[in-house]
Amino acid sequence: MQDTEAFLWEINQDKPKQYAVLMYDAFGKIGSNVDGGNVNRPGSLQECQSARGPTFSGQYCRVSLKQDMVNYFVGICVPDSCGEEDVQLLVAHERFQLGQTSLIPPFPPSLVPQSSQVIIMIRCLSNTATADASAIICLFVCCVMVAVPLAATLFTAITRWKRHRECLQAFSLQTTSQGVLSTSSSITGASYSSLNGIRALSLLWIISGHSAFTTILFNLDNFNIWKKTVEANPLHLFTDSGPVFVSVDTFLLLGGLLSARSLLSSIRRNEDKMSLRLVASFLFKRLKRVQPLHLFIVCLVMSVFSVARQGAYGFTFEDEVEDCKTFWWANVLLINNLYVAHKMCVPWAWYLSLDFQCYLTTPLLVYLFRRNRVLLAAVAASLLLITSVVSAVLTALLQIPVHQDTIRFANYYLYYYDKPYSRYGPYLIGILMGIYMTTKKDQFIKHQWQAALGWFSCMLGLALVVGLAYVLREVPPHPSVPHALYQGLHRSLWALAVAWIILACEEGYGGFIKRLLSLGLWVPISNISFACYLVHPVLMTHYNGKQETPMHYTDINFMYLFSSNLAVTLVAGYILTVLVEKPFVFLKGSSG
Secondary structure (H helix, E strand, C coil): CHHHHHHHHHHCCCCCCHHHHHHHHCCCCCCCCCCCCCCCECCCHHHHHHCECCCCEEEEEEEEEEECCEEEEEEEEEECCCCHHHHHHHHHCCCCEECCEECCCCCCCCCCCCCCCEEEEEEEECCCCCCCHHHHHHHHHHHHHHHHHHHHHHHHHHHCCCCCCHHHHHHCHHHHCCCCCCCCCCCCCCCCCHHHHHHHHHHHHHHHHHHHHHHHHHCECCHHHHHHHHHHCHHHHHCCCCHHHHHHHHHHHHHHHHHHHHHHHHHHHCCCCCCHHHHHHHHHHHHHHHHHHHHHHHHHHHHHHHHCCCCCCCCHHHHHHHHHHHHHHHHHCCCCCCCCHHHCCCHHHHHHHHHHHHHCCHHHHHHHHHHCHHHHHHHHHHHHHHHHHHHHHHHHHHCCCCCCCCCCHHHHHHHHHCCHHHHHHHHHHHHHHHHHHHHCCCCCCCCHHHHHHHHHHHHHHHHHHHHHHHHCCCCCCCCCHHHHHHHHHHHHHHHHHHHHHHHHHHCCCCHHHHHHHCCCCHHHHHHCHHHHHHHHHHHHHHHHHCCCCCECCCHHHHHHHHHHHHHHHHHHHHHHHHHHHHHHHHHHHCCC
16 A cells, blocks of 8 residues: 555656656557557556566556446556555555546547446466466476487487387487478378368468467457458458368368278278277377377466466466366366366367367277168267257257357357367268278269269358358347258268368369369478467467557458468477377387
8 A cells, every 4th residue: 555655646746756657657548449449458568567666666467347348458557565456446446546537547438438447357467477386397297208309319319229229219300200291191001192281271271260369359459340351351261260160170070081091990900800909009099199299288388378478468378377277187088178168278179179089989980880881870870960950959049159259159168169069070971981981992973973063062062151151140139040050060061071072082083172182282281280280379379478569450460470370380380299299109119
């Protein structure tokens, strides 16, 4: 209280001291283009923390407010002796003003009709970064996981052991870097060259969507302008949160296809016998492929975000760390998509859990295929019907939007977006596709007219999935049959269209699309796609969190933002692939 009184008294003098000027100047002020969405007032974090009073320093706090229907935050500078509870009392106090003007003035009625402000939350940022025991342990684990491959690389290069060096070699860069940047197809045993292009383009689409979405959600100074632009131009599907995430369904399709192909190949090598031991080995190899890098990212988030200096938009760092401290075990068990959806540790890792849950069904469906194909068809049709009906019913009952939006964001994630009952369709189609392509003895496409009809249906399906997402953007306050049908069917329809592209390319009816998807430049990106998917949100969150001023939407700004995010992601993805992912894949001679 004494420190605050000193600051308030000083700032109201005719010639206030420099520290008080800095603290006041660091306060967020009302800017231009409020109507366009520039409602946040971040102020200046660095200026606030540079202020040195007689007995205190400046402390940056973020006050979240609501005025009428407008939610915004204001950065303020208070003495570092204040706790968050003190700041809340201080903000509401009538003396918190410069002369007769409040230090956090509301928007005038000409901009926002309701003049009264409601305090939602106050978060203060410490001037010094501190790391607790969990952060230190995670940092140590990350360092060890990176140090071992580097040490193995040096040791292998120096000694060139001739005996008993298989384990060490699995961790050396001489082994893990082989083929990663090769332009030869990474899919062995069959051509499947189109899969590299499909995987790489899907990854680029996801990075594009996340680049825009994370910026729009937290950092934009003209959100209303962006929203109007997107709604008026369907070309923005490449960065919008509705159609862009069907690219995840493409990954699920590929996962199902390759899992079925891998299991059938293992059965063939096992004298055509499907044993429990073989299935256990099949599942263990998947865990060995996924979990080391996944848990490395969990540790990286807990350690780096604990000690990283934040900007005005960096308060998500604290939330990420706290969620990981509490719910890390859900990532270990690969059930984080089923538990506390709004408190996930490494939220984007929901895909790994979903993928593994779907992966568990591959042995059952392959077993049915080998025993009774009619029964397989009946079970597959039932599962596809169930996932479609459940998605449609939930959409109707909860008015779940086609796009993520701020109003219905909670229900979209809690009940629909990352759940196996709503996402299983593409993976199931992938399994059936993998079984068919691995066991077929003749071509499916026998005539040109069949290929033409297939391509027409494929392009129509893709266009419908994307186009209807824009037609159905607005969700009515009552159950909507069109919205329910779309949510129930569009993921499986998208997967069927992509499955046709793969089949047509493999059977010689791909034309220029086959040539495009089979270009050698996609292969290196495909090889590091798993690491790129896991690391790119870390990089984006850190970059956005370090900002002290909002970003301004223009097409050219977003294009450059995507380009830089992509470049940094590819470099980081390669490093993590050869240092963390590949050593565990190659361990004990596994083919991955």
